[in-house]
Amino acid sequence: MTNLDGFFLFAFFILGAIVGSFLNVCIVRLPKMQSIVAPASRCIHCATPIPWYDNIPLISFLVLRAHCRFCRKKISFRYFLVELLTALAFVLFYEHFGLQLILVPYLFLLSGFIVATFVDLEHRIIPDEISVGGLVAGLALSLLVPQMHDTSDMTLLAGRWFMVILVAFCFVLLLVGHFLQKDQETTSIEPDTAESDGMFYTMILIACGLVFLIHSLWPLLEKPGWENILPHTLSLEASLIGFLAGGSSIYAMGMVGDLIFRKESMGGGDVKMLAMVGAFLGWKLTILAFFIAPLFGALAGIVVKIRTKESVIAYGPFLALGALVSLFWGNQIIDFILRGYGFF
Numbered sequence: 001m002t003n004l005d006g007f008f009l010f011a012f013f014i015l016g017a018i019v020g021s022f023l024n025v026c027i028v029r030l031p032k033m034q035s036i037v038a039p040a041s042r043c044i045h046c047a048t049p050i051p052w053y054d055n056i057p058l059i060s061f062l063v064l065r066a067h068c069r070f071c072r073k074k075i076s077f078r079y080f081l082v083e084l085l086t087a088l089a090f091v092l093f094y095e096h097f098g099l100q101l102i103l104v105p106y107l108f109l110l111s112g113f114i115v116a117t118f119v120d121l122e123h124r125i126i127p128d129e130i131s132v133g134g135l136v137a138g139l140a141l142s143l144l145v146p147q148m149h150d151t152s153d154m155t156l157l158a159g160r161w162f163m164v165i166l167v168a169f170c171f172v173l174l175l176v177g178h179f180l181q182k183d184q185e186t187t188s189i190e191p192d193t194a195e196s197d198g199m200f201y202t203m204i205l206i207a208c209g210l211v212f213l214i215h216s217l218w219p220l221l222e223k224p225g226w227e228n229i230l231p232h233t234l235s236l237e238a239s240l241i242g243f244l245a246g247g248s249s250i251y252a253m254g255m256v257g258d259l260i261f262r263k264e265s266m267g268g269g270d271v272k273m274l275a276m277v278g279a280f281l282g283w284k285l286t287i288l289a290f291f292i293a294p295l296f297g298a299l300a301g302i303v304v305k306i307r308t309k310e311s312v313i314a315y316g317p318f319l320a321l322g323a324l325v326s327l328f329w330g331n332q333i334i335d336f337i338l339r340g341y342g343f344f
Contacts, residue, residue: 008099009091016090017057020083023111027082027118030127046071057083078118086114096328105141105148105325109134109280113320116273120316126269131276135203135243138279142239146231149238149282156234159241159283160211166248167208173255204247207240214240239279246278246286247271250319253290270315277323285330286323293322 022036028044041050048070054060061080068075089110097103102124117127132242142148214237221230278286297318297320304313326333 008094012090012094013087016087017083017097019090019111020086020109020114021055021057023086023115024079024082026115026129028079030115030129031119031123043068043071043073045073048157050153059171082114082118086111100147101145102147105138105145105280108137108141109277109323109327112276113115113324117317117320120269120314122233124267124312126172126267126273126316128269128272131272132203134276135279138276139236139239139243140280143232143236146235148280149235149242150284151231151234151238153280155284156238156241159238159245160215162287163208163211163241163244163248166245166252170248170252170255173252173259176259190292192246204244211237211240211244238282242278242280242282242286243275244278245283246290249274249287249290250274267315270319273316273319277319281327282329284334285326288328288330289319289322291322291327293318296321312322341342 025036025041039049041055042048043050045068048068054064054069058080061075061083065077066075066077066080067073088108093103093107093110097106112130116130119130120126214233217233220226221233254267254271274286274290277289281289293315297313297315300318301313304310
């Protein structure tokens, strides 16, 4: 390892710790619907503003021995854990992807996963600021960084058909569920607010329209003079397809679970979170994450059932874990599966 490599590893560790400090603010305030900008950081016990020298990531926690300087009450270990986890994750992402533009959207996705995981574990919710906000960011970054997606003809064509089938299947399930459960208050997606869910469904309709619009414009974009725009446009289409495929797949699973068990089996936050994953990873890696997540979730569910007798678990962390496995090793896993079935 050269001195320059060591410098960047150290720099990303420090950057990750700083970002982790901000993520702690999000974890605490977003579930309470508080601003993450103002007021400045303060003790959650005595509300005393924290001076800058007590707000240094990692170091201040150790120096203060996990206690507030003013009221001496204990500071949760989660603050240190989030900062350390984010710092180490930033280093791992840098080592895997290198110092290139594609690293930026993936670090953004990682940060969203960390907030969603800790909030979901504690409150059993995934804030719309993370899922829907991350979805919008994923679409925007896909337009700016076309390297995020496979935009080959066959991939996009298969993605369009897969998207159409999934969306149509969800529409049928919605009608069936409404007919069978019209006298029940519970639906497959219990909205945090009617406004947020309405906005999300509006985004689904817009995304469907944009996919077919881009597809219809494809012959025009292939003409001379549009060479620089075409990759960005196709990347946006791949992101839109991923968003629709990710959200629809887990929505359909929740609807089927509702019809079988006659109760809510999948939260709306999980639907929006996998839709966000789709915007960043595209439809293939997102569907792979959709199948990987239950493997981790089932193991955790068994442990929780044995220890606490509860049958409900926070699913967001396992969606994040499945997405990370898919991001790092998804293409190799897909190739292995296809070769195993003789497609290659």
